[in-house]
Amino acid sequence: MASDPRPWRRLYKTAAWRRLSTAQKEREPLCRLCLKRGxxxxxxxTSAGAPQSNPRRRHVVADHIVPHKGDEALFYDPDNLQTLCPDDHDRNKQREEVKGFSEERGADGWPLDPRHPANR
Ligand SMILES: [Zn+2]
Known part of the structure; x- marks a missing residue:
């Protein structure tokens, strides 16, 4: 039997998650990383500050700061959420899978990701 590598995907289908992600986007309607870029x-x-031409990417997402990997306490922790644009969300997810943190730096040259070793 093939095993699902991400069995926690069901968590995203719950009413509790829908409520939580909506509340996050109301509390913080702007992408946190774009805001740090100024x-x-x-x-x-887009994350470069240009008009988003893809209508399917014209939204923001509630992102887990610390990857929850199915841990429901982390998954449902409102303090573990940040709002990101789709560009930043995709980029974060890709880097995270490799290293566990993002290398992206703000205008001051300091890493933006709270998980970056420099921010710990
Ligand atoms: Zn962004």
């Missing part, structure tokens, strides 16, 4: 992105821009 501009406000409510999903209408």
């Amino acid at each position: 501009f406000a992105n409510d999903g209408s821009l």
